[in-house]
Amino acid sequence: MKKIFIGFIQIWILCIFTYIMGEISTFLHLKIPGSIIGLVVLFILLQTNVVKLKWIEVGGNWLVAELLLFFIPSAVGMIQYKHLLIDNGIKIVAVIFISSSIVMICSGLLAEKMANRKERKTKNADTIFLNSHR
Known part of the structure; x- marks a missing residue:
């Protein structure tokens, strides 16, 4: 039950992060979608250890496992x-x-x-x- 709760919180954090990046993209009138900017920024934050993998790992793994549902x-x-x-x-x-x-x-x-x-x-x-x- 604890792992499900942690995963839910991590997915919520990733969604908020994506929303913020979308707003930044709109505010700056960029032609690149906020979700793509978010992926790049998150990758950089993970590589520089500003964001630890364990902070988003469970939620990220679930999102990747259920990726097919997003293509329906x-x-x-x-x-x-x-x-x-x-x-x-x-x-x-x-x-x-x-x-x-x-x-x-x-x-x-x-x-x-x-x-x-x-x-x-x-x-x-x-x-x-x-x-x-x-």
């Missing part, structure tokens, strides 16, 4: 624009395929780079440990 309105909206799909369906599929491929390639390269970095740190730590015990 988009799928229903597509039904309204059937003529758009008929006229431009191949182009839309091509854009989805290309953009998904780019995301998968970049994610794979980033994961590989992170794994190599972690492996180097482990090897360096082992080397230092072995050298200090000789």
Whole structure:
């Protein structure tokens, strides 16, 4: 029960943060949506340890796990624009395929780079440990 309450509070905090970023985007007349600005700002805050991961981890994990639910309105909206799909369906599929491929390639390269970095740190730590015990 405690974890559910913590998750609820964290989701509430993330929603408030997104709302604030949306208001800032509107106030500054930016063409970038506040939610995107919020993601970038939150990423920077997490990287600089201004915001600790444990402060938003449970809520963030739940939001990611239920991400598919957030796309249902988009799928229903597509039904309204059937003529758009008929006229431009191949182009839309091509854009989805290309953009998904780019995301998968970049994610794979980033994961590989992170794994190599972690492996180097482990090897360096082992080397230092072995050298200090000789």
